[in-house]
Amino acid sequence: MDAVIGTPAETAGVAPGDRGVAAAAVEALPPECPLAMPEQSLWDAATAPPGKTAPRFLALRRFLVFGATAALTGLGAYEMYEVLKVAGLTVAEGVLLALFVLLFAWIAFSLVSTLIGFVAVLAGPDHTLGIDPDAPLPALSARTAVLLPTYNEDPHRVMARLEAIRESLVETGQGDAFDFFVLSDTTDPNVWILEEAVHRDLVARTGATNVFYRHRADNTARKAGNISEWTTRFGGAYAHMLVLDADSLMTGDTIVRMAAAMERHPSVGLIQTFPVIIDGTTPFARIQQFAGRVYGPLIARGIAWWHGSDSNYWGHNAIIRVAAFAGQAGLPLLPGPKPFGGHILSHDFVEAALMRRGGWGVHMAPGLSGSYEECPPSLTDYAVRDRRWCQGNLQHLGVLPARGLHWLSRLHLLTGIGSYITSPLWLLFLLLGILLSLQAQFIKPEYFPSGFSLFPRWPSVQDPIRAAWVFAGTMGMLILPKILGWITVVARRSERRGCGGVVRSFLGVIFETIVTSLIAPIMMLLQSRSVGEILLGRDAGWNAQQRKAGEAQLAVLARGYGSHVLLGVLLGAAAWAVSAPLLLWMTPVVVGLVLAIPTVAFTASERIGAALRRMGLLLIPEESTPPPILSRVHEIEAAAYGPPAGGDGLLMLRDDPDLLDAHCAMLPAKKPRKRGEVDLPLVVGLAKIDDAESVADASGLLSPSEKLAVLRDHRAVARLMALPADARTTPLADETRTLRPN
Structure with a gap:
């Protein structure tokens, strides 16, 4: 697991409280016991006899x-x-x-x-x-x-x-x-x-x-x-x-x-x-x-x-x-x-x-x-x-x-x-x-018909x-x-x-x-x-x-099922043009299609x-x-x-130090990246955090994909939690904000 400079709660300037609940949540997974699961070929295996x-x-x-x-x-x-x-x-x-x-x-x-x-x-x-x-x-x-x-x-x-x-x-x-x-x-x-x-x-x-x-x-x-x-x-x-x-x-x-x-x-x-x-x-x-x-x-x-x-x-x-x-x-x-x-x-x-x-x-x-x-x-x-x-x-x-x-x-x-x-x-x-x-x-x-034919059609x-x-x-x-x-x-x-x-x-x-x-x-x-x-x-x-x-909205239903109604009307008209008995035979299909919108709304x-x-x-x-x-x-x-x-997930973390500790403890170790590879949502998310005045402000600036990237990264979470809860909160001490590189 990635190292973190202090616990996230401490990094955010929040005094750690009772860690009993957090400790239970930190143990989110048991020790691993790996088992090989090889990919199967569809083309080179025979049927084994049954049990x-x-x-x-x-x-x-x-x-x-x-x-x-x-x-x-x-x-x-x-x-x-x-x-x-x-x-x-x-x-x-x-x-x-x-x-x-x-x-x-x-x-x-x-x-x-x-x-x-x-x-x-x-x-x-x-x-x-x-x-x-x-x-x-x-x-x-x-x-x-x-x-x-x-x-x-x-x-x-x-x-x-x-x-x-x-x-x-x-x-x-x-x-x-x-x-x-x-x-x-x-x-x-x-x-x-x-x-x-x-x-x-x-x-x-x-x-x-x-x-x-x-x-x-x-x-x-x-x-x-x-x-x-x-x-x-x-x-x-x-x-x-x-x-x-x-x-x-x-x-x-x-x-x-x-x-x-x-x-x-x-x-x-x-x-x-x-x-x-x-x-x-x-x-x-x-x-x-x-x-x-x-x-x-x-x-x-x-x-x-x-x-x-x-x-x-x-x-x-x-x-x-x-x-x-x-x-x-x-x-x-x-x-x-x-x-x-x-x-x-x-x-x-x-x-x-x-x-x-x-x-x-x-x-x-x-x-x-x-x-x-x-x-x-x-x-x-x-x-x-x-x-x-x-x-x-x-x-x-x-x-x-x-x-x-x-x-x-x-x-x-x-x-x-x-x-x-x-x-x-x-x-x-x-x-x-x-x-x-x-x-x-x-x-x-x-x-x-035109052309040679021995038998009539x-x-x-x-x-x-x-x-x-x-x-x-x-x-x-x-x-x-x-x-x-x-x-x-x-x-x-x-x-x-x-x-x-x-x-x-x-x-x-x-x-x-x-x-x-x-x-x-x-x-x-x-x-x-x-x-x-x-x-x-x-x-x-x-x-x-x-x-x-x-509640099903009529306009939405009309867009989704209007084509059903149109086909039902056309089938009914075609059947009627042939004969009334044929229309009677087609009634289950015709009625189901013509009544598609009220049927969907009713059900x-x-x-x-x-x-x-x-x-x-x-x-x-x-x-x-x-x-x-x-x-x-x-x-x-x-x-x-x-x-x-x-x-809001970010505000939940900010308001609950134990949940914040548990979240960071459950994050897996960061995978090594190849030189030149950039996690674009994370980079953009960090930039927006630097521009934000509070956690609430950052939550409004970040897109869902950027929030995900930030929440998956230890240092990004620490940087985010260094912000005040909202714009009215007194900014944190300078030594805490040094975690945010220029």
Whole structure:
């Protein structure tokens, strides 16, 4: 660590006070225990044999899933062919048929997994890897690190969740087997200092000597780089790591059972839980948490049934064997420029694929409760995150050909890609169908066009009766999983009461179906635009996640969704020009697009969300009877320990000498620079400090990047703190200001 001339508080002319709290915060990190994490090659590795944790008859299970999907798809393709072939299949109709088959196969695949999950849920609880939630809590012998990466998040919310998780683990009697790391990639200087303050307060209040904080100056490779940096510095001291998100919450009981399962099964590299979405306040978030809670368990049980030990990773609320992660999951840079090249954004799928390639089992444990997360409050906020996910999943096109990946890992990558490619395919399907209808209605057919032809060219004709049955069957396949999810809820008393009872839960299903039908065309256009932007080379960047709801302004919504309304009007007019029945068929898409602006505004309203809750609609058990850990989080957040959010980081340091001491103690040693290299933000920041009359004045002069550079440098902080607090404060003694070179 760089040497400093006196402590920062002393340098600023402030008499040191009680250093007890500062001393606790100064010990922000444990001793390092490095672990090598070599970058993996995508092209020169073979598939290692799997461990012995795969369920019995796994090949038969997969044959059943894919066989049933193929049978349903074949039936749908045949019926659609019969619709289109009335007068012979034209080229355009052939393209339409191909698009239909692809989209229908996607729906059929999801339906089959849901049906299997429905049978599995009714058959009894899931005990993946022998994890029985009702059995006595097992004892642990290995150490686990709980990692909470954060990026410009509200520190009070982040630390409240971490504190509640820690308390829950202590209540199990095995809290000593865990250490906690807040891994900050924050780039907002004010949020950074507030993180340090709230962390210091947590340590002082709870005496938690095993809660550590690290701020990374260079957030290379984003979350994946954040986790890998921790692995190479501290990973050697831990057998496992539990990876969270900033909005994650997990009970101590669940965490202990996962860690014990890792100890019992040394060939398992990762166990992924199925998080329940909680704390939704807007209609959009409440719809997401209701759908996830009612329909999600069926899909999770279904895919876990046939994934076996070759499952996937969703990036959070999962426990990972550190040796497996370090040995196999060092991500390479993808060749080429962004958005397809560079660091892998959707790292979790690739990390799971690489660990499975190395012979480690990757399991999903949907039967484990006590795992929670949150949802963006509005469709607009969701779309921002979804744009980044879209780019990350399309990047996987460069990973698919990698040598040695298990075929199911390739399927996971393809599924991620398909979740975004289906939107432009759906849009193309709709536009092509409209064009064929317009052609049949308004363009006079030429049975014998110019040039030699032995056969006439028949106009495009479809079978409307059979088409109606195809449409009804497709809609039924989309709605059936919702009905099955509702049946599993009402079949269990606690679930039924937690969702508001039989009637209200069914009304919730209807309400959710209607609103998501309105949202679906909007998302189709948003995702189609994202895919188009990525194909044109536009990078999504990495923005902080919006967690709290805000009022949607009409002008902003009009700019963001005006094109949706225009397309909806055009599609509706085109359908009406053909026939009233066609317009009726197109109603779900047309209405969803035309009502895009009010739909987005409606679903983003906390007032309407509160009204729905009072009416008992879209309830989930975790809302009706909150688990103790969730209630504890709300208590901690309400207490708002530490400084309030929104303050100026530089002034927080100036006003709190202990925080200033802790901040400087946590700064890493300054890296040597090559001759001629200049840290421009730091140089400019120092110059502005020289011009400033006070700390408050300097804070106003410095840009965010300059503040960051100053806060990362010991001498720059000392020079800044040598200034008076504000212009009215008496200047400090000359001997103190000699730290500021001319």
